[in-house]
Amino acid sequence: MIHLAPGDPTELIGSEDPTTIQSLEQVRKLYGLDQPLPVQYWNWLKRVVLLDFGRSFQPDGRPVIDKIAERLPVTLLLNLIEMVIILLIAIPIGVRSATHQYSTFDKVTTLFVFIGFATPDFWLAVLLQILFGSQFGWPISGLRHPMWEYLPFWRQQWDFISHLILPVTVATFGGLAGFSRYMRQSMLEVIRQDYIQSARAKGLDERTVIGKHALRNALLPIVTILGLSLPGLIGGSVIVETIFAIPGMGQLMVQSVFARDYPVIMGNLVIVAALTLGANLVADLTYSAIDPRIRVSRRGRR
């Protein structure tokens, strides 16, 4: 696969300084790029299973898995925070728009949803960076203050959180729109169901009906959607991490593409896919945990 590319990665090591290009042939041999293509591919496949993606083409030559490992926690953390925030905001919004269908609140949130969908995240990121970073003095880029190591413990925590505010805002913006929309839809469908009507007829107060019976059932599809939308969320890290100079997997991916660092590109792709699979699994388990029907049938099987 590597040879389909118009650029051998070794060339990136050279710059325009006249002293550099000459040693490229040596470097190529060193990396094993002179081997036949199928051999290269088979060797790669064998090693992927063991999470051995080889070594980066960069002069540091570190194992790809190390490079990914040090960047994985940041991306994971960012995405977890984003997911939590999205749920915390989207669920109430969705429920309220559904229970107050066609109200002003519903219309405003619908508008917000469409605009949220349509706003290019990189554009929003740059605008926020200028507005809040440059004008109001919020952290502009990175994850920590330059002297972070010398701050007292609580200042450290606050400093870290404050660095996350803008990136998380940008990353949640689009997802928030989608989820609140979906929550509204799901809630609307549930409310129309017979058992909700009968619960109301029984004289249960509205709060219990919505909060206990309707919400629970409306949340079920949300869990699935959460699993499905995770690739999109992680994909968004590419833009956010690049603009806010956050050393996560998205930034690593972009840099590796520029550098034609194929082992890192492939390793990144495999790990990200594994993440998505894992998240889907978690979503499935959660689903069965909160879905009464599944639980009942399981009990029945026993």
Next chain:
Amino acid sequence: MSLRVSLGRLGVLAVLVALGAGCTVDPESAAEPAPLVASTKPAYGDTYIDALLGDISSLIPTITSDGASHTVGGLIYSGLVRFDKNLVPEGDLAESWTFSPDCRRLTFRLRPNLTWHDGQPFTADDVVFTWRTIIDPKTPSPYKADYASVESVDAEGPGVVHVNYREPYAKALTSWSTYMLPRHLLEPYVQEGRIREAPQNWSAPVGTGPYRFVSRRAGERIVLTANADYWEGRPHLSRVVYRVIPSQATTFLELKAKGVDSAALTALQYQRQTDYPAFKRAYTKFRYPSNAYTYFGFNLKDPRFADRRVRQAFAHAINKRELIDGVILGLGREATGPYKPGTWAYTDKVKTYPYDMDRARRLLAEAGWERNADGRLVKDGKPFTFEIVTNQGNDERKKIAEIIQSQLHELGVGVEIRIIEWAALLKEYIRKRRFEAIVLGWGTGIDPDQFVIWHSSQQAPEQMNHIGYANPEADAALERGRAACVREERVKHYHRLQEILAEDQPIVFLYFRDALPVVSSRIHGIDPGPNGITFNFTKWFVPRPLHRYTAG
């Protein structure tokens, strides 16, 4: 990425420290006056925060050419010689050096009692080891060519090193500014061809330079601390933090928010965004010609460009002044050849090509290109159209291509532009000679030897004369300039080379852009000169009342 990094830093910090590049000060605006402060007594302490456009790729810069690695490495490591404010070589780890009368033997006398950061003594054996490491075929070093004519390197006791050359080599002394590597730590890795895997390359570099490595967070920062045992004495700034910020736009925002103490400005930032009082109080701006020029090159194997008159016509048709004004807002100077104005090999007594469309048209007409009814140039029924390729990620070159496109359009020449990532550009276009015209740049080192760029023998795919230039007179000048061992004699050959190149215009030399660094005004002791600003970094200090970061 690596290109963007190395270019962004070129002439600012990286290459200066590492390769010892040369810069002259623009007399008009060398340094805007630093604000006067009550106390200017050198003091120890404070932290200096610098920005890197990309993460370092290696902590042993000998095996990489990326600018960030050399910026950081330049403070951790040191070489046998270095270059002072005026680009004159001076002893670093070597106390003195002598050439044999035939210039084929170079002897270094090392300073006594030098130590590595881990306390081990630095000796002549380390020098021999460094040389062996670089020329070892298993070491992926881009600097091997510098040592191609070295016959042997011998230690004589712990304090003397003899370097023997097969033939006189003009760049001999310059090449020994290379970073010395610790034999006691790296030898097993080098022997096994695993130097990249040594811990010194990632998390524990050991050098002889003014700063010690403390820690790094990948993609985020690198922290260095002053080396109290540095042979020149402890550097004043206690700590250096490099922040990785992969965008000049973001770096500038950080600069204004005081998140970094220094940055390389773009022309636009320098000219239009930094002239308000608060910025001037907080920062000192510097400006000096960088040691790299940008050119518009041709594939000389293409019959259209093989005709010198066509190249000369293009040189006349391109308004260099307008280009400099448009692309870098006037912050650069026209190039007449491959040497920077002000350096010792430079001469301005060469043929120049003022903007003159009539001359351009006449030259093209002489070469057989006639204007047809539509105003387009035609020869043998074929219109004159070609493609300029340049690399992605460099806004300046993109703009140059766009402006040249519009300027040549007036001549009736059709130009297409293609922008390709660096790796693809090199392999698919440059190496295979599959380009018609290019907009790229060359770095000019301290030594004027440019054999590898212009000599007709250097045209193999891997080599750097990719435009296919061949002129026996230029060959002769290059050969003689390289083998001559006295500067006065070399000057003659390089002046001759510049005359030939100016007449031939194998490429249209466009401009040397200015380096535009800014540094926080609380930093004192900066002494700008032909060698830029960072050559005396260890002398920079912050007067005690101005200390911003007290830690350490």
Next chain:
Amino acid sequence: MRGFWRAFSRNKLAIGGGLVVACLFAVAATAPWLAPWDPNRPDVKKILEPPSRQHWLGTDQIGRDVLSRLLYGSRISLAVGFVSVGIATAIGILLGATAGYHGGWMDGLIMRLVDLMLVFPRFFLLLAVLAFLTPSIWTIMAVIGLTGWMGVARLVRAEFLTLKEREFVLWSQSIGASAVRIIWRHILPNAMGPILVAMTLGIPAAILTESGLSFLGLGVRPPYATWGNILNEGRDAIELAWWQSLYPGLAILITVLSYNLLGEGIRDALDPRLRQSVGRFGARGR
């Protein structure tokens, strides 16, 4: 069909979206006449001029007219949207139809492929593929198309599963019509509605994706004026020349918004139940 129009015409937002989309088409088609300046002609005497009577939306860093570049940029954006969605739809129909009609192991194989593709975050996949290709406007379109067909494939397959048991299909089979003919003449026309909706919602996603890639410097390369490129170039000067960043961003926002409104309108008018299957998160394309 009449029911569709009645429902659609009641949806004012969708009509608004449709009108804007129509305008965009008109603008793209007539850009050479509308544009007051040559979008690629630099003028170094007019670097970063603010909006004025001469240059309604100001000039960029080498003195080109931002309005003209935006107008020409609409052509690239629309072309990228259409071609890449066309590719995605073609692949989606082909694979979805094969899976749905054929069933059995073929169905299993194709659906596993779909699952596999969906495991990769699209932006990562795009970047990885782009790293292996020579950049050009065609590769960008192709790659966006090649990574976006899974939704259509699922949709078409689902339609086929329900349609294939209907009488007209069974009857055609009984008189010996070929599979291709049955698919082409009977099943596809009936599945056209959801496909159309998926396409309408796929175009804004493709436009966002392209502009995101261009912003990173990995999309359509200059000197093509695309909205993403203009934004990319404007980033360095954003505090100095807000017009170079604000307008292309707004252009993207409005375009994507209009397509989404139009797409949702068509979907709701066709059959509200389609909400279940089409375009849940289709519109963002990450």
